Amino acid sequence: MEMRAGEEEIEIGEDMTPSVIPLSYALHDAFLHSHCSSCFSLLPGTNFTRHHHAPTLLYCSSICSSSHFSPADLHLLHSLPSSDLRAALRLLYHYTPSSSTNRICGLLTNREKLMADEEISARVRDGAKAIEAARRIEMDENEKNEDALLEAALCLVLTNAVEVQDHEGRSLGIAVYGPNFSWINHSCSPNACYRFIISPPDNVLPFRDDSRLRILPAGTKSDNGVHKNIEFPKGCSGSGPRVIVRSIKRIKKGEEVTVAYTDLLQPKEIRRSELWAKYRFICCCTRCIASPPSYVDHILQEISASNMATSSLSSELSFYRDEATRKLTDYVEEVTAEYLAVGDSESCCKKLENMLITGLLDELLEVREGKSQLNFRLHPLHHLALNTYTVLASAYKIRASDVFALHSEVGGLSWEALSMSRISAAYSLFLAASTYHLFCFESSLLASVANFWTSAGESLLALAKSSAWDSLGKCGFPVLNLSSLAEHKCSKCSLLESFEVNLSFGQDQTRKADLDSVTNSNDVDFKNWANKSASGTEDLGYIDQWRMDIFQLGVHCLLYGGFLAGICYGPHSHWTNHIRSALNYEGK
Numbered sequence: 001m002e003m004r005a006g007e008e009e010i011e012i013g014e015d016m017t018p019s020v021i022p023l024s025y026a027l028h029d030a031f032l033h034s035h036c037s038s039c040f041s042l043l044p045g046t047n048f049t050r051h052h053h054a055p056t057l058l059y060c061s062s063i064c065s066s067s068h069f070s071p072a073d074l075h076l077l078h079s080l081p082s083s084d085l086r087a088a089l090r091l092l093y094h095y096t097p098s099s100s101t102n103r104i105c106g107l108l109t110n111r112e113k114l115m116a117d118e119e120i121s122a123r124v125r126d127g128a129k130a131i132e133a134a135r136r137i138e139m140d141e142n143e144k145n146e147d148a149l150l151e152a153a154l155c156l157v158l159t160n161a162v163e164v165q166d167h168e169g170r171s172l173g174i175a176v177y178g179p180n181f182s183w184i185n186h187s188c189s190p191n192a193c194y195r196f197i198i199s200p201p202d203n204v205l206p207f208r209d210d211s212r213l214r215i216l217p218a219g220t221k222s223d224n225g226v227h228k229n230i231e232f233p234k235g236c237s238g239s240g241p242r243v244i245v246r247s248i249k250r251i252k253k254g255e256e257v258t259v260a261y262t263d264l265l266q267p268k269e270i271r272r273s274e275l276w277a278k279y280r281f282i283c284c285c286t287r288c289i290a291s292p293p294s295y296v297d298h299i300l301q302e303i304s305a306s307n308m309a310t311s312s313l314s315s316e317l318s319f320y321r322d323e324a325t326r327k328l329t330d331y332v333e334e335v336t337a338e339y340l341a342v343g344d345s346e347s348c349c350k351k352l353e354n355m356l357i358t359g360l361l362d363e364l365l366e367v368r369e370g371k372s373q374l375n376f377r378l379h380p381l382h383h384l385a386l387n388t389y390t391v392l393a394s395a396y397k398i399r400a401s402d403v404f405a406l407h408s409e410v411g412g413l414s415w416e417a418l419s420m421s422r423i424s425a426a427y428s429l430f431l432a433a434s435t436y437h438l439f440c441f442e443s444s445l446l447a448s449v450a451n452f453w454t455s456a457g458e459s460l461l462a463l464a465k466s467s468a469w470d471s472l473g474k475c476g477f478p479v480l481n482l483s484s485l486a487e488h489k490c491s492k493c494s495l496l497e498s499f500e501v502n503l504s505f506g507q508d509q510t511r512k513a514d515l516d517s518v519t520n521s522n523d524v525d526f527k528n529w530a531n532k533s534a535s536g537t538e539d540l541g542y543i544d545q546w547r548m549d550i551f552q553l554g555v556h557c558l559l560y561g562g563f564l565a566g567i568c569y570g571p572h573s574h575w576t577n578h579i580r581s582a583l584n585y586e587g588k
């Protein structure tokens, strides 16, 4: 089954569904220590009580995301009676129209397909056994586990569960939604995205959402009832993270609506293997079948080879290039894992920057003797390079705060801390600019770009507001104080003005026309600000100007990120609040 736009054309940046309530969900406790992950209500002490749990597939989340159980999962597992599981499955069957050929293969989708696959069926069977073992510990004598039921539930989750994320992209767990959401297929160049509404812990009352449902299952008409919002039967609380689907491209009447099941900033091969590993399908969207590959897919895996002997065959070069990609990927993963485990940010920065600058020498490639030396380097827009900028931005940020803490203890000059902070912001900015370039060719990268501009803005503002500047001021350098920074207005651009007038983004004024006009106009003069903020450091007499330029650049990145976020996330107060607080608009 697939979902299509209904009887009208849908513009960019429009909600296409009301907020859809999950049929079942399971949130990790990591962010909700004190609350029931099923209904968000406050837990009495640390005890989970049975009545809290609406039909949920909580125990499937571990199988789905990792393949091992955490103690917290086991704890919750114990309290779940088989009847809940059966109720969840009944619910899913109930909302799958009997006329659909997908009754088994639809919402309870791929069961046969998945179980026919050795690797997946082994995982599912192991998962079912693990669940059974965990549940046996606290189960009543007369409550029997049913293997088939557990396996069906796992297949269902594998096919339909979606990762629930908060607005900062942190994973909160998984949820399964009804057909209005679950029937939306994947594309690597999708025309829609989705966002979650996470109810605050003290708000367990279902709220009303009268927005229209503007997408329909293929082959149905708007009045046959299938597309109506699900009404929840008795026994289902209707609580949990709601999801809203929103257009990120203009969608014609009757056109298929698609979302991304995987990270779109990865090259085709990786997207393909991820989709296969997780869902067992091969994507044939326009981006995937383009021949030659699209510019974005080409550049995301571009590696340059130098010193290749002119006599070398292209098959030979391609072999070494694949080998180099594998080694570079392993290297970045190794360095990142070591950084996360040991926390040596200095060594991490050194190794990753060295890799970006010098690339990979052919000694590591075991090239046969007598060949001239090969050197493989990542293109700055290679997907691995993009990941590396994120790690470097984080590692330099940590270094800046370590150095700052050290210097402030001895009352020294914090120039080094500022310099680390500046490099961190520069990597964030580079990441935003790089992905922005890709977005110009592949507009479905909108959400990633919005997030990267916003992080770059936050990084730059953190640098501009850093108390490390105070130590420079104390040593007699002319440093503008914090309150004067916000007083300065940009004379060239309308972004700040429109923010001040509106004080809210995403009020559906963010249409395609606006996107084009803001993006293409000279209003957002990033190049100018970036040049200014980069060049100021050499002359210490201009430190105050440099701080001002960094602040201005940060404001513009944040405003532009917020503008783009308004298109893909809709009228979301957290963006406005985020920008307000970053710009010190509290109380204004």
Ligand SMILES: C[S@@+](CC[C@H](N)C(=O)[O-])C[C@H]1O[C@@H](n2cnc3c(N)ncnc32)[C@H](O)[C@@H]1O
Residues within 6 Å of the ligand: 001, 002, 102, 105, 106, 107, 109, 110, 159, 160, 182, 183, 184, 185, 186, 187, 279, 280, 281, 282, 283, 284
């Ligand atoms: C959440 S469901 C989407 C709805 C599904 N088509 C159905 O009829 O139930 C996910 C499953 O749909 C199928 N699917 C989604 N996108 C696809 C695509 N682009 N090409 C092929 N199959 C796809 C896969 O079998 C996947 O496991």
